[in-house]
Amino acid sequence: MPELPAGVERRSFDGVERLATRGEPVYGEPTADGWRAWNPDRSKLGAMFELGMDTGLEGGETVLYLGAANGTTVSHVADFAGPTYAVEFSPRPTRDLLEVAERRSRLFPLLKDARKPETYAHIVEEDVDVIVQDVATRGQADVALRNRRFLAEDGRLLLAVKARSEDVTASPDSVFSAVRESLESGYEILESRRLEAHHMDHLGIVARPQK
Template identity: 65%
Template sequence: MTLPEGVERREVDGDEGLATRGEPVYGEPTEDGWRRWDRSRSKLAVLLGREVETGLTADSTVLYLGAASGTTVSHVADVAGPTYAVEFAPRPMRDLVGVAEARPNLFPLLKDARKPEHYAHVVEPVDLIVQDVAIRGQGEVAVANKQFLRDGGRLVLAIKARSEDVTRDPDEVFDDVLDTVEAEYEIRYTDGLEPFHEDHLGVVAEPK
């Protein structure tokens, strides 16, 4: 698998890693218009660095759940087409709106990813859902938002065990979340995101 068009392995500020073209957002190093995509701050970047087939392309329409201040979704919007960024908290949303000013294809939505009916009138069918929400019920969020995903589309899910249940073994939590997801999706890839993100599982799935 090759990297998606618009994502390259480049030396930026003397260190080689993934990079996209765009305005800097979170203090990342830049060089010749390229900005470092920091794997320690982006679960999606970890998967891309492993050359996992995520479904991200230059033509993708994307729904990003849990956009926060825009760290990862800014890179996604640098690469993809229309990118809908759902974030529940007002404070990071203010930063996200600023990130979108330089990216006309990035649409911030101050909404709750657990309640897709509140943004269903805005979001068009998408090719890719990227989910990175630090709440309980991460599997239920993936299932609820499947309605937006086109046939043949992909879900890229970062499961955060400690957000589901801080008292349980992470592997048990991952199994429970995957059981929920598998009701509506075929799992294509799973692997831990260490050393960059402890107690996280990266998942790629396709709708049944």
């Protein structure tokens, strides 16, 4: 199984070994000795780690996080990564995200639409190491392709594809196949895996920009 990034460990909480990062709690998760449990049932990236996907993360990377919502997962990312730009479209969860960022100096919330990267291109630095994408919208491959402009040549895309957000009438297998095909116009897919153990009708993808 691939090594976890620096700053992500398996720690014991009430006798159960779980993924964890060191930081202030956010959503009522168990804590112990300054560590906070990372629930893979509430985090697609956490599920990718739990399932042993090779994300390429080592810790300290600059991250562009698309679909930050209330900050559940991106708070863990900011615990172990470097500067973390958190894009969220909806004002209500962004208010929660701002509160999370108050206790994390490396977390920068942006009330923006991930489908329109030109609206935050003046804020997000070029050559980010990682794009983490978890957006509930149609055209999820298109979002990844539009935001490829920010990714370093040797960077990684960590994408959680939500089948039901893409097309509620199609089978998840058909959706995943179509997303992969579209994505390959700008990315090389390194690994993909169903996240069913933690998230129904989701596919995790690790990719890098095509040369």
